[in-house]
Amino acid sequence: MKLLTCPVNGTRPLSEFVFGGEIRNMPDPAQASDSAWAAYVYNRTGAPGLKKEWWYHSPSGTWFVAERNTLTDQVARTYLYGQEDKA
Amino acid sequence: MPLRLLKYALSRKHPAPRFFRDCTEPKKSYDAVIIGGGGHGLAAAYYLAKDHGITNVAVLEKGYIGGGNTGRNTTIVRSNYLTPEGVNFYDASVKIYEGLSEELDINLFYSTRGHFTLAHTESALRTMRWRAEVNKHVGVDSYVVGPDEISKACPQLDISCSGKAPIVGALYHGPGSIARHDAVAWGYARGADSMGVEIFQNTEVTGLDIQSGKIKGVHTSRGYIATNKVLSAVAGFTPRITNMAGVDTPIVIHPLQACVSEPMKPWLNTILVSGSLHVYVSQSSRGELVMGSSLDPYEVHSTRSSLDFVEGLTSHMLDMFPFLSNVKIVRQWAGMADMTPDFSPIMGTTPVEGFYLDAGWGTWGFKATPISGKTMAATMANDQAPELIKPFRLSRFEDYDLTGEKGAASVGH
Numbered sequence: 467m468k469l470l471t472c473p474v475n476g477t478r479p480l481s482e483f484v485f486g487g488e489i490r491n492m493p494d495p496a497q498a499s500d501s502a503w504a505a506y507v508y509n510r511t512g513a514p515g516l517k518k519e520w521w522y523h524s525p526s527g528t529w530f531v532a533e534r535n536t537l538t539d540q541v542a543r544t545y546l547y548g549q550e551d552k553a
Numbered sequence: 554m555p556l557r558l559l560k561y562a563l564s565r566k567h568p569a570p571r572f573f574r575d576c577t578e579p580k581k582s583y584d585a586v587i588i589g590g591g592g593h594g595l596a597a598a599y600y601l602a603k604d605h606g607i608t609n610v611a612v613l614e615k616g617y618i619g620g621g622n623t624g625r626n627t628t629i630v631r632s633n634y635l636t637p638e639g640v641n642f643y644d645a646s647v648k649i650y651e652g653l654s655e656e657l658d659i660n661l662f663y664s665t666r667g668h669f670t671l672a673h674t675e676s677a678l679r680t681m682r683w684r685a686e687v688n689k690h691v692g693v694d695s696y697v698v699g700p701d702e703i704s705k706a707c708p709q710l711d712i713s714c715s716g717k718a719p720i721v722g723a724l725y726h727g728p729g730s731i732a733r734h735d736a737v738a739w740g741y742a743r744g745a746d747s748m749g750v751e752i753f754q755n756t757e758v759t760g761l762d763i764q765s766g767k768i769k770g771v772h773t774s775r776g777y778i779a780t781n782k783v784l785s786a787v788a789g790f791t792p793r794i795t796n797m798a799g800v801d802t803p804i805v806i807h808p809l810q811a812c813v814s815e816p817m818k819p820w821l822n823t824i825l826v827s828g829s830l831h832v833y834v835s836q837s838s839r840g841e842l843v844m845g846s847s848l849d850p851y852e853v854h855s856t857r858s859s860l861d862f863v864e865g866l867t868s869h870m871l872d873m874f875p876f877l878s879n880v881k882i883v884r885q886w887a888g889m890a891d892m893t894p895d896f897s898p899i900m901g902t903t904p905v906e907g908f909y910l911d912a913g914w915g916t917w918g919f920k921a922t923p924i925s926g927k928t929m930a931a932t933m934a935n936d937q938a939p940e941l942i943k944p945f946r947l948s949r950f951e952d953y954d955l956t957g958e959k960g961a962a963s964v965g966h
């Protein structure tokens with residue numbers, strides 16, 4: 467069974483987690499052009515690489531960040547949002 | 554074909570039949586280059602030569618032909634989609650498939666079985682009715698049936714699904730078929746080769762040469778090739794190629810898994826799909842049950858298969874067919890599905906002149922192989938997409954004009 471480490475609850479089976487997609491920066495809706503906004507809504511960095519992603523530990527309701535290589539499926543580290551330096 | 558077989562039997566040497574020349578030395582330039590020797594790339598090459606007389610074409614395949622999703626899918630062909638754009642498009646593909654064994658002179662084992670999408674709830678049945686009405690409107694044979702008719706077509710199915718999720722009805726689609734997927738790739742490859750197309754295996758595209766917004770050539774593991782037209786038909790590798798072109802798309806890659814049982818005497822005559830139980834199953838011409846489930850839940854660029862998948866799938870199979878409990882699974886595998894937000898493909902021109910995209914085939918692209926080859930060949934020849942595939946253009950996202958197939962694609966197919 468695959469495992470993932472929740473920064474609050476420690477290492478747990480992957481079946482307890484939900485994938486929330488890559489972390490992306492939202493452009494300012496008031497400033498962004500229509501096409502920049504559409505690109506934000508739909509486009510993704512689909513190529514493989516080390517990505518920062520949202521993951522959710524569902525039994526405890528914890529959202530956190532995982533840095534994961536999407537080619538090898540190896541997780542480099544996980545931490546709570548904004549606590550990158552403590553990881 | 555029988556004559557060829559007879560000659561072969563009578564010849565003393567029994568030479569291994571080759572389907573296409575073993576090309577290893579690309580020319581300096583081609584009129585068109587196709588990246589990806591899956592069914593889609595090879596079909597596009599075939600129709601470029603056949604429909605448009607463009608034969609100075611190279612197909613570049615980094616592995617062996619048909620080794621991508623073309624050789625990994627569960628081979629279901631059908632056209633009972635949800636949007637009129639989708640139904641029309643897939644129906645055109647089914648029509649080509651029906652005569653394709655003859656046209657390509659290869660037995661595709663194309664077998665029309667009828668296809669049941671099972672509904673276990675009232676709300677699922679409502680979607681079936683909606684699909685049936687759209688299908689009828691476009692002239693495609695689909696209608697809603699009750700549990701009795703399902704039992705008649707498949708007496709082995711436990712209609713109560715072990716009491717867990719009783720079946721209340723189904724969408725029946727007569728033209729639903731299965732086929733031998735490798736033969737589709739080989740047939741198109743042989744047809745294209747015989748008209749002059751050169752197919753290079755073990756040849757990877759490593760970069761695109763784009764100058765002032767126009768494609769000029771491709772860098773490959775066998776050197777540089779100049780060309781003014783490039784088609785990317787690489788399914789699960791699309792984001793890597795579009796990255797080289799600087800073209801953004803919504804495509805994300807998730808693994809999709811499948812497996813087969815040991816062979817049995819024929820007992821399953823139809824194709825069954827249950828969205829709620831995440832199962833689709835048919836029996837192949839060699840007796841194996843071919844089974845698939847839903848997408849893996851997160852992005853990975855890998856074709857590794859998992860125990861979780863077979864455990865989940867077989868437990869649901871046993872809800873439907875308790876008598877299979879002693880049957881063994883003999884093979885399992887995965888492909889990389891190129892998913893789009895509206896479960897429709899991305900086909901046609903791109904912001905880079907001469908760079909064409911045939912992608913976003915996710916869990917549904919095998920059935921589209923003939924028509925996508927035909928329409929992409931037309932797009933490349935005329936530098937303009939035919940009407941049939943305009944709803945699938947890349948710019949639909951920027952225009953907020955999506956072609957939502959979501960209701961029809963809750964399960965991989």
Ligand SMILES: Cc1cc2nc3c(=O)[nH]c(=O)nc-3n(C[C@H](O)[C@H](O)[C@H](O)COP(=O)(O)OP(=O)(O)OC[C@H]3O[C@@H](n4cnc5c(N)ncnc54)[C@H](O)[C@@H]3O)c2cc1C
Nearest residue numbers: 589591593615621622623626627629758888918919920966
């Ligand atoms: C498990 C599974 C079940 C499925 N079931 C069904 C089904 O029942 N019905 C259905 O309609 N669809 C189904 N699909 C989807 C279907 O298989 C695909 O959409 C379809 O086969 C895509 O064909 P293709 O030719 O575009 O891609 P592929 O067959 O994947 O071909 C792409 C080729 O490009 C090559 N390539 C990639 N990068 C490069 C490069 N840089 N240079 C050179 N070559 C490169 C690859 O090696 C590959 O051979 C299923 C998919 C999977 C994974």
